[in-house]
Amino acid sequence: MYLADIRIRNFRCFADETVHFAPGINVLLGENNAGKTTLIKALELVLDQGRRRRPAFFDFHHPCADFHAVPAITITVTFRLYATDAVEDKALVATWLTKLDPPWEAHLTYEFMLESDEEEKCRQALGGVTDQNEYRRVIDSYIDKYVSRIYGGDPNNHLVAERDSLERITVQSLEALRDAGRELFAGSDPLLKRLLRQVRDEGKTAAQKATLDDEFRDLATRLGTHMQGRISLEPLLKLVNDTGAVEGGKPHLADTLGEEDVLAALRLYIEQNGVSLPADQNGLGYNNLIYISLVLASLDHQADPTRRGTNATLFPILCIEEPEAHLHPALQYKLLKHIEKRIKDSKRNRQVFITTHSTHITSATPLDQLVVFTIPQGQMRPHIAYPGKCFLDTPEGRKSKAYVERYLDATKSNLLFSKGVILVEGIAEQLLIPVLAEILECMLEEHHVALIPVGGVTFKHFVPLFGAGLPAAQAQYALRRPLACVIDGDPTRRHHENDAKFRKCNPYELNDTTNYDVKPQSDVVTGLVTLCNANNMIMVQPGGKTLEYDLACENYGQTLLVTNACTHEEGLRALIIDPASTPAEIEETVTRTRQATEHLDEQERARHLVATCYLSCLEGAKGEHAFALAKALKEAKGTASLRGFAVPTNIASAIRWASRQPAPEP
Numbered sequence: 001m002y003l004a005d006i007r008i009r010n011f012r013c014f015a016d017e018t019v020h021f022a023p024g025i026n027v028l029l030g031e032n033n034a035g036k037t038t039l040i041k042a043l044e045l046v047l048d049q050g051r052r053r054r055p056a057f058f059d060f061h062h063p064c065a066d067f068h069a070v071p072a073i074t075i076t077v078t079f080r081l082y083a084t085d086a087v088e089d090k091a092l093v094a095t096w097l098t099k100l101d102p103p104w105e106a107h108l109t110y111e112f113m114l115e116s117d118e119e120e121k122c123r124q125a126l127g128g129v130t131d132q133n134e135y136r137r138v139i140d141s142y143i144d145k146y147v148s149r150i151y152g153g154d155p156n157n158h159l160v161a162e163r164d165s166l167e168r169i170t171v172q173s174l175e176a177l178r179d180a181g182r183e184l185f186a187g188s189d190p191l192l193k194r195l196l197r198q199v200r201d202e203g204k205t206a207a208q209k210a211t212l213d214d215e216f217r218d219l220a221t222r223l224g225t226h227m228q229g230r231i232s233l234e235p236l237l238k239l240v241n242d243t244g245a246v247e248g249g250k251p252h253l254a255d256t257l258g259e260e261d262v263l264a265a266l267r268l269y270i271e272q273n274g275v276s277l278p279a280d281q282n283g284l285g286y287n288n289l290i291y292i293s294l295v296l297a298s299l300d301h302q303a304d305p306t307r308r309g310t311n312a313t314l315f316p317i318l319c320i321e322e323p324e325a326h327l328h329p330a331l332q333y334k335l336l337k338h339i340e341k342r343i344k345d346s347k348r349n350r351q352v353f354i355t356t357h358s359t360h361i362t363s364a365t366p367l368d369q370l371v372v373f374t375i376p377q378g379q380m381r382p383h384i385a386y387p388g389k390c391f392l393d394t395p396e397g398r399k400s401k402a403y404v405e406r407y408l409d410a411t412k413s414n415l416l417f418s419k420g421v422i423l424v425e426g427i428a429e430q431l432l433i434p435v436l437a438e439i440l441e442c443m444l445e446e447h448h449v450a451l452i453p454v455g456g457v458t459f460k461h462f463v464p465l466f467g468a469g470l471p472a473a474q475a476q477y478a479l480r481r482p483l484a485c486v487i488d489g490d491p492t493r494r495h496h497e498n499d500a501k502f503r504k505c506n507p508y509e510l511n512d513t514t515n516y517d518v519k520p521q522s523d524v525v526t527g528l529v530t531l532c533n534a535n536n537m538i539m540v541q542p543g544g545k546t547l548e549y550d551l552a553c554e555n556y557g558q559t560l561l562v563t564n565a566c567t568h569e570e571g572l573r574a575l576i577i578d579p580a581s582t583p584a585e586i587e588e589t590v591t592r593t594r595q596a597t598e599h600l601d602e603q604e605r606a607r608h609l610v611a612t613c614y615l616s617c618l619e620g621a622k623g624e625h626a627f628a629l630a631k632a633l634k635e636a637k638g639t640a641s642l643r644g645f646a647v648p649t650n651i652a653s654a655i656r657w658a659s660r661q662p663a664p665e666p
């Protein structure tokens with residue numbers, strides 16, 4: 001049995017949204033204020049009998065769609081069962097079943113509403129309301145009359161769920177703004193004290209426990225008497241007598257200690273390298289990890305029938321918000337793997353819900369366990385995406401899913417958190433495009449755009465995440481954000497007589513169709529364009545040849561392009577200054593290119609001449625050159641040398657698309 005989905009209506013950012021879950025771990029990720037914490041709170045309203053908080057006015061969904069409708073919150077969770085589930089599971093939800101064919105389904109519904117007579121009065125009071133302030137005044141006047149109920153089965157039948165069954169489902173939530181030190185050690189009933197109480201006399205028989213109780217009472221009496229004999233209250237009581245406080249009763253010290261008093265006095269220490277320090281002086285990250293570990297131990301105790309009998313929790317749920325708090329990546333990974341192991345090895349955590357902003361946790365999680373929250377531009381309600389559902393159930397679809405799951409590392413996971421994405425081929429684009437975006441005054445970080453290198457032939461594996469190639473029913477699960485694919489054009493041609501296959505060529509070599517079959521763009525590009533053509537969130541922007549070639553074509557008179565990573569640096573710079581020259585270092589390339597571009601006009605010949613020589617001088621050093629060029633462009637910002645620098649059209653379009661910025665007026 002597992003919690004299969006939750007439908008949330010009129011609660012905070014959710015007007016009416018159903019969120020689907022996987023068995024085991026569910027990692028909820030995405031931008032801030034997109035609904036992750038709200039979902040956890042919705043789960044608590046239905047399933048947490050001990051910590052349920054009464055909703056207030058701003059817990060209703062806003063903005064209100066109808067000022068004349070009486071608001072109510074409705075949250076329904078669905079449990080799904082299989083024939084192989086334990087008898088205890090089936091018995092737990094037997095009276096809540098709504099689907100009697102395998103797999104069975106059971107519903108629990110939480111409602112926060114007015115009784116029918118009060119609802120009618122409220123509706124009448126809302127009759128003349130025309131604005132938000134007046135609406136709030138009316139609802140606030142009725143909020144104390146709202147009631148909450150939990151129904152089992154079909155909510156239309158209004159059958160109140162049995163409390164005994166509800167109490168066997170527990171939700172333990174660790175909030176994002178948690179103070180591990182305070183939760184563990186401070187307050188009248190800190191977590192450490194509660195856990196020590198749980199494991200006190202662990203494994204002892206009733207007779208052994210009775211003997212230990214007697215021993216404790218004897219020790220406590222002796223200790224109390226000892227301390228009372230060392231303390232004189234007279235100096236303190238003199239002030240009590242003088243102020244008249246004694247009239248309310250004479251203070252005295254009790255000479256007996258209870259086990260609870262001793263448990264509260266015990267302190268946790270951390271030993272490292274032979275030195276023991278109080279845990280409250282331990283690092284924040286390790287205290288956070290200790291806190292989570294002790295909570296897990298507490299859940300083990302609550303779910304153990306040998307300790308709690310029929311009071312044992314049957315379906316424990318753990319919700320952790322931002323477990324990465326104060327933890328470095330290795331510890332984040334270790335914590336996640338430990339939780340996965342717990343779920344596989346026992347029933348003590350049936351399902352775990354983790355909210356996170358950590359790309360390290362995301363990259364270590366299978367796609368089927370990811371739930372992505374985002375707020376599409378211009379909308380108030382969140383969109384929920386499920387990366388694991390975005391691949392066709394075909395050999396190619398399964399191959400793409402496996403590829404993305406394998407290579408969705410901490411860097412590539414940024415595409416799940418961003419508001420826009422640019423997929424690029426490699427390191428050169430990754431280094432240069434942010435600088436080119438600055439030249440366009442369209443900074444990627446300001447628009448929350450992720451720049452992801454995926455390799456030349458692997459675009460096809462990633463674009464299904466954004467709905468490419470999916471039927472409408474499946475595309476609804478895709479990420480809903482603008483995606484731009486910047487890919488090399490890589491034109492090719494094949495000689496009619498001499499070539500068995502297409503070979504790479506330069507753009508100006510495509511004119512000879514008498515002797516050659518030509519492809520202005522590679523098969524990878526045409527395949528990607530075909531795959532994404534019907535998707536209005538994806539833009540494919542191929543270049544003329546490669547990034548470096550296209551940069552040189554647009555800026556063939558800019559010596560700023562030349563870095564110390566270029567071979568024949570001086571000859572290349574001389575050619576850029578005067579395309580009519582023939583530097584000795586690159587004479588062969590210059591001569592060959594001039595012969596091949598005779599059909600072009602003078603300006604186009606100069607453009608392609610510089611681009612061809614530029615590309616040939618970067619063989620084996622594109623990454624090093626991109627780093628040096630990015631640095632040079634940054635240093636030239638605001639200078640005359642940069643004012644004439646042009647960003648290739650395909651890259652400029654991709655940047656604006658992913659950033660959701662319009663093209664400038666011509």
